[in-house]
Amino acid sequence: MAAVRRALIDVTPLRESRDFRRLWTGQLFSGLGGQMAQVAVLYQVWESTHDPIWTGVAGMVQALPLILFGLFAGSLADRADRRRLYLITAAGQAACAALLAVQGFAGSSPLLLLLALIAVNSVFAAGGGPAGMTILPRLLPAGQLAAGLALKRIGFQVSMLLGPALGGVVIALTGPGACYLVNAVSFAGVLWAVAMLPPMPPLPSETRVRHGVLAGLRFLAGHRAVRGALLTDLAATVLVMPISLFPMVNADRFGGDPRTLGLFLSAIAVGGVVASALSGSFTRLHRPGPAMFTGSLVWGAALGLFGIAPDVWTGLALLAVAGAADTVAVVSRGTVVQLHTPDAYLGRVVAAEQIVGQAGPDLGNLRGGLVAAATSAPVALVSGGILGVLAVALIAARTPELRREVASSRC
The missing domain is CATH 1.20.1250.20 (MFS general substrate transporter like domains)
Structure with missing residues (x-):
């Protein structure tokens, strides 16, 4: 218990x-x-x-x-x-x-x-x-x-x-x-x-920190852990985002039933809610960096496998896994950003995180649509999943500060 x-x-x-x-x-x-x-x-x-x-x-x-x-x-x-x-x-x-x-x-x-x-x-x-x-x-x-x-x-x-x-x-x-x-x-x-x-x-202790957008961008460029967190999000969304492909997958492989299309979106949401309900399993470990990388890798792998799912129920299960992994990645990335960013820069860094969160999925859906138009939806999903996994693995390899960290206190 x-x-x-x-x-x-x-x-x-x-x-x-x-x-x-x-x-x-x-x-x-x-x-x-x-x-x-x-x-x-x-x-x-x-x-x-x-x-x-x-x-x-x-x-x-x-x-x-x-x-x-x-x-x-x-x-x-x-x-x-x-x-x-x-x-x-x-x-x-x-x-x-x-x-x-x-x-x-x-x-x-x-x-x-x-x-x-x-x-x-x-x-x-x-x-x-x-x-x-x-x-x-x-x-x-x-x-x-x-x-x-x-x-x-x-x-x-x-x-x-x-x-x-x-x-x-x-x-x-x-x-x-x-x-x-x-x-x-x-x-x-x-x-x-x-x-x-x-x-x-x-905060009085940080009143001499340089303000302005350029100062915030310089902080982002120079801080490896925060930069790695945002790049991980970009890799997972721009390369892997699947939403624009759902109608084509449903039409080509599962009969085009609109109820099935709705279940695709619901499956991701259900997986996310389950992961949130069980979030003590990763938030209490106080290791947001490794959790973020793990969630992003599982997200990419699950969506890549969704592209070759043999039946609807397998596909829905993979989408639920992807939704759960996304929640792990999002919560852990937010924790990395909050813990590694000094209070005086936090507004600018959080704003950049939100822009990445807005633009990344839009670009990812565009990428998926273009690749699917040139090839097929399964090719777009599988290639995106593989590229996403490789990109996240590369970012993890080049950001040792996040691989082995244990969160204890804010900057």
């Missing part, structure tokens, strides 16, 4: 930190509201245009502010009071959600108005992302950071599982405006939790 308890997710941060508990709960409900709003956006854009190009444009409008302004927002998080910055950006997102609700209830609002509100909301999200992530080390001791990140991960996955389904039901009953309204109301918990936090200005 003791071994089982150690394997289960470590809830010590929730038990011992009232501030973390309030913030985690607020972000959970905000995440559910955000996922409902995502479904509403897709629904509105499709109903307005019946053109898949415009649904792609809506995704680009959401992604571009993070990519364009992420590093500047990270630099601001390193210079400003992080609590105040997060409070301002969360309030901005809540206001945008309220305006989206107004146009949603209006019925036939112009598409450009919808896209403009989405873009403004994404600017606030780009600004609040680094501030939100850099709050965590101020709330938890170093030994609890991995557990805190695992708890944040399972909250995100619960939102991903439940939010879209709830959004679909709400849209069917009342229309998209209600989803946006729920999203606006869901920010109340986050705003309250952040308002209850103490001020979080830059």
Whole structure:
């Protein structure tokens, strides 16, 4: 029984930190509201245009502010009071959600108005992302950071599982405006939790650290452990990301049943939730570097094998393994970044991590689609898996600081 308890997710941060508990709960409900709003956006854009190009444009409008302004927002998080910055950006997102609700209830609002509100909301999200992530080390001791990140991960996955389904039901009953309204109301918990936090200005001991985007990039280029963590994420996403290949695999090998296509995505999510629930098995070991490499290697291998899976059930099992491995890699990478980055650089480094997390999967899906168009989906999956495994192994070989580390304290 003791071994089982150690394997289960470590809830010590929730038990011992009232501030973390309030913030985690607020972000959970905000995440559910955000996922409902995502479904509403897709629904509105499709109903307005019946053109898949415009649904792609809506995704680009959401992604571009993070990519364009992420590093500047990270630099601001390193210079400003992080609590105040997060409070301002969360309030901005809540206001945008309220305006989206107004146009949603209006019925036939112009598409450009919808896209403009989405873009403004994404600017606030780009600004609040680094501030939100850099709050965590101020709330938890170093030994609890991995557990805190695992708890944040399972909250995100619960939102991903439940939010879209709830959004679909709400849209069917009342229309998209209600989803946006729920999203606006869901920010109340986050705003309250952040308002209850103490001020979080830059630490006095690090006020002489150079600020600005270029200084942050120089830190990233010169710090082998942090650079290795971000390169591992790039290798695992750009070379291996499989989502764009799912429709082709389903059509070519499994009969094209849309229910099977849905199960592909669900299998990855289920694997991720199981890994999060059992995250004590790797967060309590306090070895985030080896765990990150192991998770990334298993992710690549499982998706490569999915390309030659002989039947649906084997394929779903491999996707569940890949989802579990991805959760291990994501939580462990976040722990590496948090533990190895001085507080004065953390906003910029977290912003870079978020940009990699946004751009890497998009590039990976593009790579998979191009290779599959030239060859086939199995070739794209198998070649991507092999290249991903080789790239992660090379990064691990060239980053001994991460292979043998035992996390104990932050820089």
